[in-house]
Amino acid sequence: MEIGIVGKPNAGKSTFFSALTEVPVEIASYPFTTIEPNRGVGYIPIKCPHIDVSDHCNPRAGYCKNGIRYVPVEIIDVAGLVPGAHEGKGLGNKFLDDLRKADGLIHVIDLSGSSSLTGEIKSPGTYDPDKEVQYLIDELAYWVEGIIERGWKRSSRGIALEGKKIEDFIAEKVAGLGISREEVISALRESSVDLNNIDNWSKEMFFIFSRTLLEKSKPIIIAGNKADISSEKNIDFIKSKYGNKVVITSGDYELTLKKAAKHNLIDYSAGASVFQYVKEMNPSQKMALEKIEKYLGIHKSTGIEKALTKLVFDLLHYVVIFPVQDEGKYTDGSGNILPDAILVKQGATPRDIAYKVHTDLGDNFIKAINAKTGMVIGHNYTATMGDVIKIVSKN
Ligand SMILES: Nc1nc2c(ncn2[C@@H]2O[C@H](COP(=O)(O)OP(=O)(O)OP(=O)(O)O)[C@@H](O)[C@H]2O)c(=O)[nH]1
Numbered sequence: 001m002e003i004g005i006v007g008k009p010n011a012g013k014s015t016f017f018s019a020l021t022e023v024p025v026e027i028a029s030y031p032f033t034t035i036e037p038n039r040g041v042g043y044i045p046i047k048c049p050h051i052d053v054s055d056h057c058n059p060r061a062g063y064c065k066n067g068i069r070y071v072p073v074e075i076i077d078v079a080g081l082v083p084g085a086h087e088g089k090g091l092g093n094k095f096l097d098d099l100r101k102a103d104g105l106i107h108v109i110d111l112s113g114s115s116s117l118t119g120e121i122k123s124p125g126t127y128d129p130d131k132e133v134q135y136l137i138d139e140l141a142y143w144v145e146g147i148i149e150r151g152w153k154r155s156s157r158g159i160a161l162e163g164k165k166i167e168d169f170i171a172e173k174v175a176g177l178g179i180s181r182e183e184v185i186s187a188l189r190e191s192s193v194d195l196n197n198i199d200n201w202s203k204e205m206f207f208i209f210s211r212t213l214l215e216k217s218k219p220i221i222i223a224g225n226k227a228d229i230s231s232e233k234n235i236d237f238i239k240s241k242y243g244n245k246v247v248i249t250s251g252d253y254e255l256t257l258k259k260a261a262k263h264n265l266i267d268y269s270a271g272a273s274v275f276q277y278v279k280e281m282n283p284s285q286k287m288a289l290e291k292i293e294k295y296l297g298i299h300k301s302t303g304i305e306k307a308l309t310k311l312v313f314d315l316l317h318y319v320v321i322f323p324v325q326d327e328g329k330y331t332d333g334s335g336n337i338l339p340d341a342i343l344v345k346q347g348a349t350p351r352d353i354a355y356k357v358h359t360d361l362g363d364n365f366i367k368a369i370n371a372k373t374g375m376v377i378g379h380n381y382t383a384t385m386g387d388v389i390k391i392v393s394k395n
């Protein structure tokens, strides 16, 4: 699973990335601070099933703290995207190719309205953050369009000659974007493009189709960021307009909390709504943390982990399951408790899960057992969050 962070320059993408991954990166109040992509691992917190059998578990990747398992997800932070990037404005849109494999995107917007679409900084309330939402979707669609249009005329003639189906022709072009043939078919249907005249698709047709394909293949959660300096009016507006597609965030506060926890000033778990003071600190540290405490009292969390969780669970429809060998002890062959927590699509069958664990296990699949109930899982079972599953195979 890979998630990309996108948005205009100075929206706070790298701060958000660093808060999520704890990878130290360059952060500054001038546009295009990031040029080369930053890569790291973020974590999704879920209740750990180890509490059923033990007081601990042995994660191979990620970690477990106070009964909460932190499941790893790859995160990429890229350069700022400006309006007209597809025509070469700013750093252009070529760098988006680093997001080809991303399953979904977090769009960081400056909810405080303190920066323009090109990243110019002014005082909060100067700019309209809602403008960021639309132009970004358009720019991403232009990027997809560019990939589809490459060599289109030449190869579209070939389709007619070879008798190739249009969906296969397009699916080959976009396979590198992680887009499936089924998604191509449904985007062709939904965008009502002319299937009998593909040599003469208008610019508009290409764009509508590309945007539809983008919506299907790369769901986007909006992070209404810099909420610590945003007006209540902006927060209420964005929440009411985008509902469950938006999370209110402060990358800056999350980064401060993570740093304070690292220096043992406070005890704080990623995504939590409270933290505890651990030792004496200087007055300015204390003041900064008290401000964050007040913010958490209102918003319940900094929203950083919540944005990632919401994207993966609610928009991408994934669940976390735990494969084990011993369904009584929740262990692998070496006695490790719940070593793996894997992300699978909601609705994955037991055999899909077996393949996700190991190709051999999928090929030799016999049956799966739900460790919590001890019952064999039927073919009509669909993976549910936190399931512990034993796969029985031929060898
Ligand atoms: N108040 C506040 N400031 C923030 C927040 N996140 C980032 N900033 C500030 O916004 C400025 C830009 O932050 P970056 O994280 O470098 O932004 P970016 O989107 O990665 O910028 P580019 O790499 O230039 O595209 C810096 O001065 C940050 O300190 C936040 O949540 N709240």
Ligand SMILES: [Mg+2]
Binding pocket: 013, 014, 015, 026, 033, 034, 078, 079
């Ligand atoms: Mg950056």
